Amino acid sequence: xxxxxxxxxxxxxxxxxxxxxxxxxxxxxxxxxxxxxxxxxxxxxxxxxxxxxxxxxxxxxxxxxxxxxxxxxxxxxxxxxxxxxxxxxxxxxxxxxxxxxxxxxxxxxxxxxxxxxxxxxxxxxxxxxxxxxxxxxxxxxxxxxxxxxxxxxxxxxxxxxxxxxxxxxxxxxxxxxxxxxxxxxxxxxxxxxxxxxxxxxxxxxxxxxxxxxxxxxxxxxxxxxxx
Numbered sequence: 001x002x003x004x005x006x007x008x009x010x011x012x013x014x015x016x017x018x019x020x021x022x023x024x025x026x027x028x029x030x031x032x033x034x035x036x037x038x039x040x041x042x043x044x045x046x047x048x049x050x051x052x053x054x055x056x057x058x059x060x061x062x063x064x065x066x067x068x069x070x071x072x073x074x075x076x077x078x079x080x081x082x083x084x085x086x087x088x089x090x091x092x093x094x095x096x097x098x099x100x101x102x103x104x105x106x107x108x109x110x111x112x113x114x115x116x117x118x119x120x121x122x123x124x125x126x127x128x129x130x131x132x133x134x135x136x137x138x139x140x141x142x143x144x145x146x147x148x149x150x151x152x153x154x155x156x157x158x159x160x161x162x163x164x165x166x167x168x169x170x171x172x173x174x175x176x177x178x179x180x181x182x183x184x185x186x187x188x189x190x191x192x193x194x195x196x197x198x199x200x201x202x203x204x205x206x207x208x209x210x211x212x213x214x215x216x217x218x219x220x221x222x223x224x225x226x227x
Contacts, residue, residue, distance in 0.1 A: 024058050025099070028066035031056060036075050036086055036174050038139045043088040046079065075170060087174055091225065094175040097168045098218050104165050105149065105214065106207040109194070112155035113203055114187050124148060132188040141184065148191060152210075175221075183220050190216060 032052075035041050051061035052197050076084040090096075127144055140183045149169065153162040190213035197205035 008099055021129055023062065025062035025065040025069075028053075028056065028058055028062050029069050032070055033075065036070070037170065038142065039173075041086055043086050043176055045086050047076065047084045047086070049082045049084075073170070074167070075174070088176075089171055089174040090176070091175075094172055094220060094221065097171040098214055101168045101172070102164065102211055102214050105153070105210050108153045108156040108158070108161045108165065108221055109198070109206045109210050110203050111157055111161075112152050113198055113201055115157060115207055116152075116155045116198060118199065120151070121199050123150070125192065128188050128191050128195070132185070141187070145187070152194075164202060182224075183217075186216060186220070 041047070047067065049062055049064055049067060052067075054061045056063070067076060071078050071084060075087060077087050078084050131141065131144060146169065150162055150166060153165045156162075190209070193209040193211060194206060197209045
């Protein structure tokens with residue numbers, strides 16, 4: 001059976017990771033989560049507990065714990081006692097998730113607007129400019145997008161919002177039609193508009209910019225679906 005990883009030779013054994021303070025189970029969880037959300041393991045792919053443990057160079061017990069945790073988060077679906085598959089997200093679930101994100105992320109940005117330091121906004125703006133100026137991988141765009149949206153959620157002061165928003169982001173990431181590389185310029189512009197409103201302390205402007213960004217993503221997917 002072939003490897004479930006697109007580039008297995010690029011994946012060092014978990015024992016070689018720098019994060020040695022974490023347990024092997026935690027390291028396996030972090031690595032598998034990255035592989036799924038970075039789409040190095042395709043939606044619907046079958047993951048055999050023993051095989052994936054061998055490929056990542058750890059024993060089966062911590063891998064079993066990591067896979068069970070990912071199934072609990074909804075990234076994996078259990079097939080039998082020793083195998084899972086990466087959950088597929090359909091069109092309706094994607095749009096339902098995005099509409100729920102609108103509600104939560106507009107609330108988050110309204111709560112966060114007076115809690116974010118100017119220096120942090122300058123740093124975010126510089127990252128947007130850097131992404132706009134150079135050639136970057138899909139993974140790099142995804143990771144910035146994660147940092148950007150979760151930074152705002154965490155700055156809200158509501159301890160529940162970041163967890164809910166992260167879960168919804170995971171759901172939309174599993175939807176295969178959406179890719180930041182299809183709309184790089186739009187993403188950069190929309191993130192810039194959000195940052196601009198935050199720097200002005202314009203609550204309604206910030207909420208409007210966040211809502212416009214999330215709806216633009218949905219419109220882009222809708223255009224792909226409609227052909």
